[in-house]
Amino acid sequence: MQESSTIKHSNSGRSRNFIEESIEEDIREGKNKGRVHTRFPPEPNGYLHIGHAKSICLNFGLGAKYKGLTNLRFDDTNPVKEELEYVDSIMEDVRWLGYDWGDRLYYASDYFEQLYEYAVILIKKGKAFVCDMQADEISATRGTPKRPGKESPYRNRSVAENLDLFERMRAGEFPDGARVLRARIDMASPNMHMRDPILYRIIHAAHHRTGDTWCIYPMYDFAHGQSDSIERITHSICTLEFEVHRPLYDWLIREIEIYAPRQIEFARLNLSYTVMSKRKLLKLVQEGHVNGWDDPRMPTISGLRRRGYTPDSIRNFAELIGVAKRDNVIDVSMLEFCIREDLNKRANRIMGVLNPLRVVIDNFPEGVVEEMEAVNNPEDPDAGTRRVPFSREILIEREDFMEDPPDKFFRLAPGREVRLRSAYIVRCESIEREPVTNIVTTIHCTYDPTTRSGMPNSNRKVKGTLHWVSAPHALESEIRLYNRLFRVPDPDDTEEGKSFKDYLNPDSLRVVTGYLEPAILTAKPGEKFQFERVGYFCVDKDSSGTNLVFNRVVPLKDSWTKAGG
Ligand code: ATP
Numbered sequence: 335m336q337e338s339s340t341i342k343h344s345n346s347g348r349s350r351n352f353i354e355e356s357i358e359e360d361i362r363e364g365k366n367k368g369r370v371h372t373r374f375p376p377e378p379n380g381y382l383h384i385g386h387a388k389s390i391c392l393n394f395g396l397g398a399k400y401k402g403l404t405n406l407r408f409d410d411t412n413p414v415k416e417e418l419e420y421v422d423s424i425m426e427d428v429r430w431l432g433y434d435w436g437d438r439l440y441y442a443s444d445y446f447e448q449l450y451e452y453a454v455i456l457i458k459k460g461k462a463f464v465c466d467m468q469a470d471e472i473s474a475t476r477g478t479p480k481r482p483g484k485e486s487p488y489r490n491r492s493v494a495e496n497l498d499l500f501e502r503m504r505a506g507e508f509p510d511g512a513r514v515l516r517a518r519i520d521m522a523s524p525n526m527h528m529r530d531p532i533l534y535r536i537i538h539a540a541h542h543r544t545g546d547t548w549c550i551y552p553m554y555d556f557a558h559g560q561s562d563s564i565e566r567i568t569h570s571i572c573t574l575e576f577e578v579h580r581p582l583y584d585w586l587i588r589e590i591e592i593y594a595p596r597q598i599e600f601a602r603l604n605l606s607y608t609v610m611s612k613r614k615l616l617k618l619v620q621e622g623h624v625n626g627w628d629d630p631r632m633p634t635i636s637g638l639r640r641r642g643y644t645p646d647s648i649r650n651f652a653e654l655i656g657v658a659k660r661d662n663v664i665d666v667s668m669l670e671f672c673i674r675e676d677l678n679k680r681a682n683r684i685m686g687v688l689n690p691l692r693v694v695i696d697n698f699p700e701g702v703v704e705e706m707e708a709v710n711n712p713e714d715p716d717a718g719t720r721r722v723p724f725s726r727e728i729l730i731e732r733e734d735f736m737e738d739p740p741d742k743f744f745r746l747a748p749g750r751e752v753r754l755r756s757a758y759i760v761r762c763e764s765i766e767r768e769p770v771t772n773i774v775t776t777i778h779c780t781y782d783p784t785t786r787s788g789m790p791n792s793n794r795k796v797k798g799t800l801h802w803v804s805a806p807h808a809l810e811s812e813i814r815l816y817n818r819l820f821r822v823p824d825p826d827d828t829e830e831g832k833s834f835k836d837y838l839n840p841d842s843l844r845v846v847t848g849y850l851e852p853a854i855l856t857a858k859p860g861e862k863f864q865f866e867r868v869g870y871f872c873v874d875k876d877s878s879g880t881n882l883v884f885n886r887v888v889p890l891k892d893s894w895t896k897a898g899g
């Protein structure tokens with residue numbers, strides 16, 4: 335019965351992944367009365383990136399697929415690193431991706447009182463104790479995976495003393511780091527996370543939501559599982575590194591005796607030529623290697639949005655890569671494939687020349703302007719047509735001309751013919767050059783007036799078709815050509831003595847002037863176009879009035895070295 339409703343929701347007809355199998359198994363067994371409730375739990379300490387997008391699509395996707403619910407919960411347990419700016423950007427990004435948490439917006443900080451009570455329960459059961467050791471002492475006595483750790487000398491404090499000290503920690507009697515609350519589990523456990531982990535620490539810092547109410551804050555490991563439990567999350571989808579934390583989460587839930595969500599781990603998304611850790615992304619921003627979190631070279635959702643990625647392309651990407659149980663690296667070209675595929679359907683075409691060469695059509699009358707009709711999007715019949723001015727002097731791409739071309743060069747060369755897209759067939763008659771440098775400055779052509787649309791020879795075939803713009807009508811725009819931010823596939827895998835920053839690509843941004851069809855003038859920030867034969871471009875927010883600025887989303891083909899690259 336559940337099966338038939340799920341199939342309709344699955345957009346690619348693919349087989350079920352292991353997470354869906356687990357959920358369907360729970361539904362079949364009547365666990366949680368068939369209820370499915372997931373959550374996306376970001377820590378508001380940075381902007382979301384494409385890896386988070388994967389998790390968002392997964393969690394909200396599962397909620398929708400099983401007619402369940404999905405919460406947005408900020409895991410805001412560390413007042414030192416968290417900020418309102420991040421909270422706002424995260425909400426904006428989730429919404430932009432197309433997901434809706436309805437009235438289910440939560441904060442772990444809303445549960446501080448409840449979490450405190452849970453800690454008291456553990457203390458009363460003799461399962462937690464206040465430890466006076468310093469953080470470095472605690473880590474020094476944790477042992478190694480092969481060697482057991484050393485028990486804290488404070489481990490056998492009485493319940494009464496622990497309760498008193500924990501209350502005084504809360505009351506602000508002790509400075510930062512003076513004491514912590516630790517679980518009392520097993521210092522010899524082969525799982526390091528079970529070796530009396532820290533549950534609470536003292537931080538005298540204002541929290542962005544609770545202000546100065548608290549000076550003790552729960553560790554992520556103490557807050558996360560319990561928050562899921564409080565919200566009665568049925569399936570806590572986590573990334574793989576939390577698999578080793580699971581025994582601790584289970585232990586806490588069991589000892590506190592509260593509702594137990596089912597945790598399922600999947601491999602985090604890694605992308606080639608990309609770093610994804612928030613800590614590293616923050617460094618790039620703070621040290622000015624990029625221009626902010628939404629720099630179009632960043633793998634952040636805000637960066638991808640500004641670059642010109644669409645929500646659909648990112649959701650399709652998440653679906654295409656699926657979920658894995660083992661860590662792997664996805665080739666960034668997969669993401670580029672998804673945006674090309676999406677923009678091919680939705681972006682209108684225009685002509686734009688990025689590296690201009692002047693062409694004079696000698697037999698075309700001076701001062702005359704003809705209007706050519708051009709199809710906006712061959713993939714979308716509803717997109718209509720537009721008018722493109724044609725005149726005696728046009729610009730073409732310098733790469734589209736060769737003086738001494740090989741046989742297979744089907745573009746312009748002395749004596750050869752090409753079609754100008756949506757216009758005439760022209761033939762190259764002669765070349766003008768700069769006398770000192772010998773650089774070609776102008777090409778002289780003749781046109782065949784019978785070859786435009788509606789004329790008898792409009793269908794005459796020539797091998798090459800070039801894009802062009804009428805020189806007197808061209809709109810000059812700033813074009814930002816992005817390339818990969820890193821020059822190696824795995825910038826995280828650093829050699830000794832090197833940092834990921836040593837692998838930054840010095841050519842990740844090149845700014846050129848583009849000469850565009852005047853039709854572009856009405857374009858608004860965020861609007862996307864295919865510059866024919868060149869690539870996909872998005873109007874940047876830095877545009878103002880007729881000063882348009884474009885970000886290159888991706889070149890047309892999967893090659894970063896060709897024209898304009
Ligand atoms: P980072 O390691 O970059 O700081 P994080 O995992 O600490 O990221 P959170 O805010 O805790 O950041 O992440 C929120 C959710 O997004 C978590 O459930 C986490 O599992 C998931 N997530 C984070 N990075 C990825 C990724 N690369 N692929 C898939 N899911 C991810």
Ligand code: MG
Pocket residue numbers: 377
């Ligand atoms: Mg995390």
